[in-house]
Amino acid sequence: MEILNSIREALFKGNSATVAKLTQQALDEGMDIKRILDEGLVSSMEVIGKKFKNNEVFIPEVLISAKAMHAGVAVLEPHFVKHGIKPLGRVVIGTVKGDLHDIGKNIVSMMLKGSCFAIQDLGIDVPVEKFVDSVKSGNVDIVAMSSLLTTSMGAMKETIKSLKDSGLRDKVKIIVGGAPVTQEFADSIGADGYAKDAATAVDKAKELLKK
Numbered sequence: 001m002e003i004l005n006s007i008r009e010a011l012f013k014g015n016s017a018t019v020a021k022l023t024q025q026a027l028d029e030g031m032d033i034k035r036i037l038d039e040g041l042v043s044s045m046e047v048i049g050k051k052f053k054n055n056e057v058f059i060p061e062v063l064i065s066a067k068a069m070h071a072g073v074a075v076l077e078p079h080f081v082k083h084g085i086k087p088l089g090r091v092v093i094g095t096v097k098g099d100l101h102d103i104g105k106n107i108v109s110m111m112l113k114g115s116c117f118a119i120q121d122l123g124i125d126v127p128v129e130k131f132v133d134s135v136k137s138g139n140v141d142i143v144a145m146s147s148l149l150t151t152s153m154g155a156m157k158e159t160i161k162s163l164k165d166s167g168l169r170d171k172v173k174i175i176v177g178g179a180p181v182t183q184e185f186a187d188s189i190g191a192d193g194y195a196k197d198a199a200t201a202v203d204k205a206k207e208l209l210k211k
C-alpha cells in the first residue's frame, strides 16, 4: 500500500507532522489499525533500530524518528482499546538515584514505546522506594534501570535488594543498562537482563516476557 510506504518513509526521515497526518489519513480511509501500526510505524522503527545497531544511523536520527513514531502512535492510541490491541508489556523505567543522565534512558523508553510497550517513566535520580512503590502498585512486567555513573550503579543493586526484601522481586523482570553497565555487572546484582543499546533493549524486553 502506497500510504504505508509513505508513513515508513516519513518516519525514517523523522518527519513527525507528516507521520501524524498520514497515519490519520490511513485511519480515515478505513485501513486496519494493526496494519498501520505494524506495517507502517513499527516496521520503519525496526529498520532504524537495526541501522543504529550497525552504526549506519546515530543518536540524533534515532531520537527524531522515535519522536515521529510517537506522533503516529498518538494518533492511533485512542483506537487501540476499541480494537483490543494490548501493550506487549508494561515497563517502569528510570535513571537510578544520584544520576541525572537521561538521554540514553529516554531513547530506550521511546524505542520500547515505539515497539508497543506501555511505559511509566519515573525520570531521573529515582529513589529506590519509588521503583518499589511502582511495582507494588501492580501492573508492571519489567523494571528498567539506567545508570551512567560508576557511582550510581550501586543504586541498581540496592533497588533489586529492596524489591527482594519486599517480596516483589519475582513479580517482575529486571533489565539494566547505561554506559558503565556490563553483562557481568547485571549478573552480579541479580538482574534478569542487560542490553548495550536501545534496539537490543527492545529485543531483550520481548525475550524476557516470553520466559
Ligand code: B12
Binding pocket: 059, 098, 099, 100, 101, 102, 103, 104, 105, 107, 108, 144, 145, 146, 147, 148, 149, 150, 151, 175, 176, 177, 178, 179, 180, 194, 195, 196, 197, 198, 199, 201
Ligand atoms: C551528556 C552527559 C552529561 C549531561 C547529561 C544530560 C542529560 N540530560 O542526560 C550532564 C552535563 C548533565 C552530565 C553531568 C555529569 N556527568 Co556526564 N556525561 C554525559 C556524556 C557526555 C554523554 C552521555 C550520553 O547521553 N550518552 C548518549 C546515550 C545515548 O548513551 P547512553 O546513555 O550510554 O545510553 C545508551 C546505552 O547505554 C543504553 N542504555 C542506557 N540506559 C539504559 C537502560 C536500560 C534498561 C537498558 C537496557 C539500556 C540502556 O541504551 C542507550 C541508547 O543506546 C557522558 C560521556 C559518555 N561517553 O557516555 C558523560 C559521563 C557519563 N558523565 C560523567 C560525569 C562524571 C558527570 C558528572 C559527575 C560531571 C560533574 N563533575 O558534574 C555529572 C553528574 C551529574 C549526575 N549526578 O548525574 C562521566 C561518568 C564517569 C563515571 N565513570 O562515572 C562520563 C562518562 C564522562 C567522562 N568520561 O568522564 N553529563
